[in-house]
């Protein structure tokens with residue numbers, strides 16, 4: 001079978017690997033779609049000798065069909081359409097029991113980073129990492145939910161959107177665009193902020209009521225101007241940049257709520273004036289729980305959220321090198337690898 005590896009310094013290669021067999025408690029998933037994620041780029045861009053280049057098959061947004069099961073796994077899973085949670089754990093510690101294998105205190109691993117991942121024809125996964133897909137959800141949409149959209153949904157859940165709020169969303173990459181589309185489906189009034197024309201256009205086409213071009217000056221001030229000087233009820237930073245994070249704080253209204261979901265470099269924030277002075281409530285949000293993954297799929301499927309409209313590029317697996325290069329250019333919506341293109 002074929003799979004994608006990074007060599008460092010922005011090189012991605014498709015190589016041939018032995019067909020895997022499932023071990024105790026594992027399954028083999030035939031990949032139908034695998035999403036490219038901003039967190040892949042950190043490893044893609046890493047210098048070859050840096051130690052930041054995974055030695056395994058990359059990709060952590062896996063969606064497909066179970067084609068074989070190992071010992072101890074219910075055979076009825078064969079043929080199931082599934083999304084794979086890229087975090088796995090021991091299954092028995094308090095964090096795993098609470099549905100957060102990402103915080104497993106014993107054997108936390110991540111498909112695509114510590115173990116072979118999704119950018120391949122097939123992948124091995126623990127049966128406990130599988131989330132069954134609703135009938136109406138397509139494989140492309142499943143791949144989106146597997147990380148970016150699931151992460152956006154979890155962040156909006158932290159903010160407890162009830163509908164009718166004004167939310168400013170900084171960064172319109174795959175997570176931010178998902179947040180824009182989901183929040184507008186939840187009846188929030190979305191102000192989308194970015195610095196790339198293509199992404200501002202995508203945000204406007206996917207539910208943003210207003211778009212703010214961060215290149216034109218102070219985005220926080222622009223959001224306040226759009227809200228009669230009050231600021232947004234809720235703000236969400238998906239950019240992970242210093243500008244996005246401080247913009248999220250600066251554009252929140254008095255006693256508003258801010259959620260940080262984009263990962264990036266350490267950032268100076270004016271806590272006295274920015275957070276204490278406005279009595280803000282701040283959250284961090286990191287990926288999702290097992291239950292959150294299923295809740296996101298149910299929401300997308302029941303509300304018929306047109307997630308596929310966030311996808312601007314689909315590539316066959318053998319064009320993985322081109323796919324990562326195009327995605328790395330930063331001007332796309334979601335990019336998806338499709339082994340059986």
Ligand SMILES: [Zn+2]
Pocket residue numbers: 037038039040060061147148
């Ligand atoms: Zn991801």
Ligand SMILES: [Zn+2]
Pocket residue numbers: 089090091092093094095096097101103104105106107
């Ligand atoms: Zn555990």
